[in-house]
Amino acid sequence: MAELAVDEELVTDCRQAAAEIADGVDKFISGLTTTSVERTVLRLLGVNGVDEEEVPVPNIMVRQLQEAELLKEGSAHNLGRALLAGNYEIDELAEAVARGEVFLPDLIKKCRPSREEVSSFVRELTEKKARKIINIRQEREELKQELSPGPRPWLYVIVATGNIYEDVRQARAAARQGADIIAVIRSTAQSLLDYVPYGPTTEGFGGTYATQENFRIMREALDEVGGELGRYIQLVNYCSGLCMPEIAALGALERLDMMLNDAMYGILFRDINMKRTFIDQYFSRLINAYAGIIINTGEDNYLTTADSLEEAHTVVASQFINEELARRSCLPPELIGLGHAFEIDPELEDGFLMELAQAQLVRQLFPESPLKYMPPTKYMTGDIFKGHLKDGMFNLASIITGQGIQLLGMLTEAIHTPFIQDRALSLDNARYIFNNCRNLGQELEFKSGGKIQNRADQVLAETAKMLGKIAVKGLMQSLEEGFFAGIKRSRNGGKGSEGVLACSRYYYNPFADLFRKELNSQ
Amino acid sequence: MRDPDSDIRSGQERKNSGGWQEKSADVDLKQVRPYGDTLNDGQIQLSFTLPVPAGPEARAAGRILMEKLGLKEVEVVHLKDLGEGFAFLIAYGRCPVSIDFTGIEVTQATSKTMSFQEINSFIDKHIGRQIRVVGACTGTDAHTVGLDAIMNMKGYAGEYGLERYPGFATWNLGSQVSNERLISKADEVQADALLVSQVVTQKNVHVKNLTELVELLEAEGIRDEFLLVVGGPRLSHELALELGFDAGFGPGTTPPQVASFLAQQLSEREK
Numbered sequence: 001m002a003e004l005a006v007d008e009e010l011v012t013d014c015r016q017a018a019a020e021i022a023d024g025v026d027k028f029i030s031g032l033t034t035t036s037v038e039r040t041v042l043r044l045l046g047v048n049g050v051d052e053e054e055v056p057v058p059n060i061m062v063r064q065l066q067e068a069e070l071l072k073e074g075s076a077h078n079l080g081r082a083l084l085a086g087n088y089e090i091d092e093l094a095e096a097v098a099r100g101e102v103f104l105p106d107l108i109k110k111c112r113p114s115r116e117e118v119s120s121f122v123r124e125l126t127e128k129k130a131r132k133i134i135n136i137r138q139e140r141e142e143l144k145q146e147l148s149p150g151p152r153p154w155l156y157v158i159v160a161t162g163n164i165y166e167d168v169r170q171a172r173a174a175a176r177q178g179a180d181i182i183a184v185i186r187s188t189a190q191s192l193l194d195y196v197p198y199g200p201t202t203e204g205f206g207g208t209y210a211t212q213e214n215f216r217i218m219r220e221a222l223d224e225v226g227g228e229l230g231r232y233i234q235l236v237n238y239c240s241g242l243c244m245p246e247i248a249a250l251g252a253l254e255r256l257d258m259m260l261n262d263a264m265y266g267i268l269f270r271d272i273n274m275k276r277t278f279i280d281q282y283f284s285r286l287i288n289a290y291a292g293i294i295i296n297t298g299e300d301n302y303l304t305t306a307d308s309l310e311e312a313h314t315v316v317a318s319q320f321i322n323e324e325l326a327r328r329s330c331l332p333p334e335l336i337g338l339g340h341a342f343e344i345d346p347e348l349e350d351g352f353l354m355e356l357a358q359a360q361l362v363r364q365l366f367p368e369s370p371l372k373y374m375p376p377t378k379y380m381t382g383d384i385f386k387g388h389l390k391d392g393m394f395n396l397a398s399i400i401t402g403q404g405i406q407l408l409g410m411l412t413e414a415i416h417t418p419f420i421q422d423r424a425l426s427l428d429n430a431r432y433i434f435n436n437c438r439n440l441g442q443e444l445e446f447k448s449g450g451k452i453q454n455r456a457d458q459v460l461a462e463t464a465k466m467l468g469k470i471a472v473k474g475l476m477q478s479l480e481e482g483f484f485a486g487i488k489r490s491r492n493g494g495k496g497s498e499g500v501l502a503c504s505r506y507y508y509n510p511f512a513d514l515f516r517k518e519l520n521s522q
Numbered sequence: 523m524r525d526p527d528s529d530i531r532s533g534q535e536r537k538n539s540g541g542w543q544e545k546s547a548d549v550d551l552k553q554v555r556p557y558g559d560t561l562n563d564g565q566i567q568l569s570f571t572l573p574v575p576a577g578p579e580a581r582a583a584g585r586i587l588m589e590k591l592g593l594k595e596v597e598v599v600h601l602k603d604l605g606e607g608f609a610f611l612i613a614y615g616r617c618p619v620s621i622d623f624t625g626i627e628v629t630q631a632t633s634k635t636m637s638f639q640e641i642n643s644f645i646d647k648h649i650g651r652q653i654r655v656v657g658a659c660t661g662t663d664a665h666t667v668g669l670d671a672i673m674n675m676k677g678y679a680g681e682y683g684l685e686r687y688p689g690f691a692t693w694n695l696g697s698q699v700s701n702e703r704l705i706s707k708a709d710e711v712q713a714d715a716l717l718v719s720q721v722v723t724q725k726n727v728h729v730k731n732l733t734e735l736v737e738l739l740e741a742e743g744i745r746d747e748f749l750l751v752v753g754g755p756r757l758s759h760e761l762a763l764e765l766g767f768d769a770g771f772g773p774g775t776t777p778p779q780v781a782s783f784l785a786q787q788l789s790e791r792e793k
Contacts, residue, residue, distance in 0.1 A: 169606055176605030189698055205727050269697070305670050378667060382755070382773055414667075414721075414755055414773070421571045421610040424602065486674070487696075 002400065002444040004360050004456045010464045011365060014317075017467035018324040024474040025325065029279045033507065035499035036194070036276075037283050038062050038075035040245040044129055044287075044511050045079060045122075046090040048212070050198045051098040058246070059195045060097055061104055068105035072504040076511075078108060080122035085110040115506065126510040130290070130518075133252050137292040140255055143223075147232040150180045152370065153398050153406035154234070155430055160185035160417045162204035164214045168221040170420055175225045175233045177427045181258065181405065183236035184218055185417075186210050191241025191270050192495060196250065206417060210237050210247055215254035234258060236296070239284050240266050242496045244277065248284035252291035258337065258405075259288055263325075264318060265298030267479060268487045273494035274476055283512055285329030290515040295331065296405065297322045300341030300374035302485040308343040308378070312358055313462035314484050315340050316365065320467060321475065323366065330519035333368035337405055341374035342394040350451060352393060357455035359401040360446070365460075373398050375409025384411040391426060395433040400441045406430060553620040564617035566593060571610045576603035584611040594618050629759055636782045638682060645689035648789035652691040655684055655784065656708045657717035658699035661731035665721035666697045668753055672717065672777050681776045690781065701735045708748060715749035715784050718767075720757065728754065729765065736766035749787055751780065 039058035049057045061079070065071040070078050082093060086107050096102040157179045159167040164184075171182040187204030190197075200217060201209040208214060219235055226233040234257035239247040244261070251259050263281035266272035288295050299315040299322070306314065319338040326336045340362055344351045362371060376390045391409035398406050408426040410418045418426075446452045470478045482488035547561045558565025568588065574580050581598045588596040593615030600612035636644060645653060657673045659666050671678035673694045675685045684690045693711060695704065708716055718735065720728035732752055739745040745766075752762050753771040762770025769783055 173604050173606040173608055192698065271696070271698075304667055305674070419571065420604055420608055421569065424604050424610060 002360065002441050002446055004357070004364060004446050004453055005448065006361070006364050007457070007460060010460055013464050014320045014365075014460075014467050015324070017464070017471040018320040020471040021321050021467070021475050022324040022328055024476070025278055026328070028474075028476060029275060029282065031503055032275065032279055032500055033071075033074070033503050033509070034276055034279045034496075034501070035062050035066065035071070036243055036280050036496075037245050037509065038065075038071055039243075040249045040283065040287070041074065041076045041509055041511055042079060043246055043249045045076065045125060046129060047079070047094045048091070049094050049098050051100070054198060056195050056198060057094045057098050064097075064104045066501070070105060070108065072501060072507060074503070074507045074509055076122050076126070076509065077118055077506070078104065080118040080125070081108045081111075081113065084113050084118065084121060119508065119510075123510050123514075126514055130511065130514055133291050136252065136255050137290075140257065140292060144232050147226055147230055149232045149234060153373070153403045153434065154180040154370075155427060156181035156183060156236070156372075156405055156407045157423050157427065158183045158185050158407075158418065160207045162187065162206075162208050163202040164200050164208050164217050165202065167208050168218060170423070171218060172221055172225045173420060174423050174427070175222065175229060175231075177424045178431050179233070179423075179427060180231065181234040181236055182218070182222060183258075183407075184208050184210070184214070186238045191238070191266065191272070194242045194496065194499065196243050196246050210250070212250045212254060215250055215256060219254050219256070236260070239288070239295075240298075241270060241272065242276070242280075242499070244280040245284040245287060248287040248291075248293075251293060252287050256293060258294040258296055259284075260298065261285060261288060261295040262298040262322065262339075264322065264479075264484065265301060267489050267494065268485050269298075269301055271489065271494045273497035273500070274479065274489070274491055275500050276494070276496040279500065281325070282329055283509070285326055285331055286512055286515045286519075289330040289332070289335060289519055292335070294335045294337045294370060294405075295326060296337040296372045297326075297339045300339045300343070300372075303341050303343040304378050304485075306484075306486040308341075308345065309348070309354060311486075312354075313459050313466055315358075316362060316459060316463040317466045317470070318484060319362065319366065320463070321470075323369070330516060333366070334370065336366070336369045337372040338362070338366055338369050339372045339374060342376050342397060342409075343374075343378050346376070346379050346390055346393075352397065353451050354455050355393075355397045356400065357452045358459060359397050359403060360452070361456040361459060363401050363403070370404030372405040372407065373403040374407050375413070377409075377413050380409075380413040382415055384415075387411040387413060388425065388429060392429055392433055395430045396437060399434050399437045400444065402441055551623040554623045555620045556617050564594075565614060566617050567612070567614050569610070569612045571604060571608055573607060574609055575607050576601055576609035580609035580611070584609075584613055588613055588615045591615075592618060629763070634782065634786070635779050636785070637778060638687065641778060641781045641785055642687055642689045644785050644789070645687075649689075649785070649792065653689060653715065653784055653788060654691045654693075654711055654713045655715045655717055656693045656695065656704065656711060656713045657719065658695040658704045658707075659697040659719045659721065660699050660701055660704060660735065661720075661727065666719070668721055668755070669694065669696075669717065669719035672719075672753065672771075672775070672780050677777050681778055683777050684781055687781060689785070701731065701738050704735070705738060705742070705744075709744075713748060714788055715751060717780070718750070718752045720752065720754040728756065732762075732765045732767065740766075749784060749791075751783070753780070 039062050042058040047058050065078050157174050159170045161167050185207035187209045188206040197209045197211050200213045222233040236258040239259035239261045263277040266277045267274050299318045302314050342355050344354050375394050380387050388411040408430055410422045410426055412422045476491050479489050555562045555564040556566050581601050584598045585596045596615040598611050598613045602610040604610050657669050674683040677683035685692045750767040751769045752767050755773045757770045758772055759770045
C-alpha cells in the first residue's frame with residue numbers, strides 16, 4: 001500500500017489543538033438549547049402532523065411553550081405534563097393542537113404532578129421511542145448483511161428533480177447503472193426554513209424538499225430496486241441548516257444511511273448563527289450516532305471559494321476539528337465521513353500530484369473514517385468532454401488513495417442539474433477506472449523527498465500551525481477573522497439566533513441523556 | 523494565445539497565405555456548414571436519452587427523430603440501457619442546411635477589454651473616484667463561484683477580481699440575497715453598479731429573479747441610478763438586455779471584461 005511518511009508528533013499536536021478548540025465550543029453552547037432541538041425532541045416522542053396552514057405541530061407546540069416561557073424546562077417535560085393533564089395519547093394531543101382545540105400552556109396548568117412523576121413518565125416514553133430507532137438500525141444492519149453495499153469507494157450520485165416521484169424514477173435508474181448511494185438534493189434554501197415541510201412534495205427548485213414522507217417514499221423505492229439487484233442502496237439527505245436535528249430525527253426514523261451534517265458549513269456558506277448551529281449539531285450528531293448514520297462533513301466547500309492549493313491545510317484543520325466535535329457526540333470514526341475535494345486548477349503542472357498528496361495524507365490521518373471525496377466543480381466549464389476527463393482523473397486519485405465515499409463528478413457540472421445520461425456516464429467512468437486500477441495503490445510507493453511527500457509534509461505542517469492558532473483564539477474568533485473559505489462571520493450574526501434560549505436548572509433532554517448513556521457504555 | 527480573429531478569415535486571405543491552402547477548398551462564408559473531416563460534410567454529433575426501453579426499436583426511434591430534425595445519413599453509433607425503460611443514444615448525422623456567416627451580428631457588452639493597469643488609470647482619468655459595486659447571488663441561489671471569480675481578490679483565470687483594483691470599492695453580499703436586500707445595500711453605499719450572479723437555473727427561476735429586481739428598481743424610480751449587470755452560465759448579453767439589464771456576461775468571463783465595461787459605461791454616463 002502506498003504510504004506517505006507522516007510526522008506523528010505533528011498529528012498528536014493537531015489532535016491536542018482540536019480538543020482545546022472543541023472545549024471552547026462546548027463552553028460556548030453549554031446551558032443552552034434551541035427551538036429546533038426542542039422540536040426534535042417532540043418529533044422523537046411522536047409528535048407529527050400540520051395544521052390547516054401547513055404549520056408543523058412541533059413548531060406550534062414549541063411556539064406556545066416559548067411564549068408562555070415554559071420552553072426553558074424542555075419540550076419533553078412540558079409534553080409529559082400535557083399528556084398527564086389531558087389524559088391524551090401523543091397523536092390525539094398533536095391532532096387537537098393542530099385543530100387549535102388545545103393551547104398547551106393552558107392544558108399544562110390544569111394539573112400539577114410532581115416533577116419526578118413527569119420525568120419518570122417522560123423517560124419511560126423516551127425508552128420506548130428509542131427502542132424503535134434501535135430496531136431500525138438493526139434492520140439496516142441485517143439488510144447490509146444480506147445485501148452487500150458494494151466495495152469502496154462507494155459510488156454516490158445525486159438526484160434533484162424537485163419532484164419526489166421523478167426522483168424515484170431517476171434514483172432507480174441510477175441504482176441499476178451501478179450507484180451505491182443516492183442523495184436527494186434539497187430544494188435550494190430549505191436550509192433557511194425554520195420548519196420541516198410536510199408530506200410528499202412535487203415542486204422544488206434545484207432539488208426536492210426533505211420531508212419525512214419523501215424520505216419514506218425514496219427508502220421504499222431503493223429497498224425494492226436494491227433487493228432486485230442484490231445490493232443495499234444507501235440513501236442520503238441533508239441534516240444541516242436551521243432544522244438540522246429535526247432532519248436527523250426523521251432520517252433515524254426512515255432509515256437514511258448518511259447525512260450531510262456540518263455546522264461549519266452552515267455558518268460559512270448559509271450564514272447561520274454560530275451558537276444556534278453548534279447546539280443543533282451536537283444533538284443531531286448524537287441522533288446520527290445512535291441511529292448508526294454516517295455523517296458527511298463539508299470541508300470540500302472551502303476550496304470552492306478559497307484557493308485550492310494555498311488553502312489546502314484549512315481543509316485538514318477543519319477535519320481535525322470536525323472529528324473531535326463528532327467524537328464528543330459519540331460518533332465512532334467509522335461514522336465520521338470527513339469531506340474533501342479534488343479542486344486544484346487543472347492547468348497547474350503536476351496538479352494531480354498535489355491532489356494525490358492531499359488525498360493520501362487525509363486517508364492516513366483518518367484511517368478509519370469513510371472519507372467523502374468531492375469532484376471537481378470550480379474549474380468545470382461547458383466543455384463536457386474535458387470535464388469528463390477531469391472526473392476520470394478524480395476517480396483515479398480516489399482509487400489509488402482508498403477513499404470511502406465517491407461523490408461522482410458530472411460532465412455537465414456548471415451547466416444544469418444532471419440529466420439521466422450524465423449520471424450514467426459518470427457511473428461508467430468511475431466503474432471503469434475503479435475496476436481497471438483496483439489495486440494500483442497497493443503497487444505504488446511514494447518517493448521519499450519527492451513532490452508528493454513534500455507536498456503532504458507542507459500541508460500537515462501548515463495544518464498544525466493553523467490549529468495551534470485557532471486553539472489560542474478559539475473557533476468563534478477564528479471564524480470571525482475569516483480563517484476558513486475566506487469568509488468572515490460574526491459571532492452574533494447569522495440566521496436563527498432568535499431560536500437560542502437558556503435552559504432552566506430543571507431542563508432535561510431525555511433523548512440526549514439516553515443516547516449519551518447508551519453510546520458511552522458501548 | 524490564439525487571436526480569435528484569426529479564425530474568421532475570408533477565402534481570399536486564405537489563398538494569399540499560400541502553399542497547401544491554395545489546393546484546399548475555400549469556405550464559402552455565405553453557406554457555412556458544420557465541419558467533420560471534410561469541408562461541407564455537415565457532420566453533427568448528438569447524444570440524448572429516450573424514455574423507451576433500449577433495443578432495436580429505440581435505435582430506430584433515435585434515427586427517425588434525427589431525420590425529423592432534418593439530419594441526413596443518420597447513424598446511431600451507441601445505444602445504452604439506462605434501466606427503468608430509458609435508452610441513451612449517441613448518433614451522427616449530416617446537416618443539410620447552411621448559414622450565411624456574413625450576415626451575423628452579435629451584440630457584446632464591452633467594446634474594448636483593457637488590462638488591470640489600463641482600467642485603473644482609465645478610472646482615474648475619466649471618473650476620478652472609485653467605482654462602487656455591490657454584488658450578490660440573488661433569490662435562493664447558493665452558488666457564489668461566478669460572483670467570487672469576478673469580485674474576490676483572487677479573481678479567475680489568472681486575472682485579479684474587482685476587489686483588488688484600486689479603482690473599485692466592492693461589497694460582495696454572497697449567496698441567497700433577496701432583491702430587496704441588494705437594493706437597500708446599493709442605496710446605503712451609493713453604488714454605481716449592481717452585479718447579480720445566477721447559477722442555479724432550474725425551471726428558469728433565474729429569469730423570474732432578474733425580472734423582479736428590475737421591477738423593484740423601477741417601482742422605486744431608481745432604475746437609472748445603477749448600472750445593472752448580470753452573469754451566469756445560462757446568460758448572454760442579449761438575454762440580459764431583454765430582461766432590462768445593461769449587460770450580461772456568460773461563462774468564461776474574466777474580471778477585466780466586467781471592469782472594463784463598468785468603467786467605460788460609467789464614464790459615458792457621467793459625461
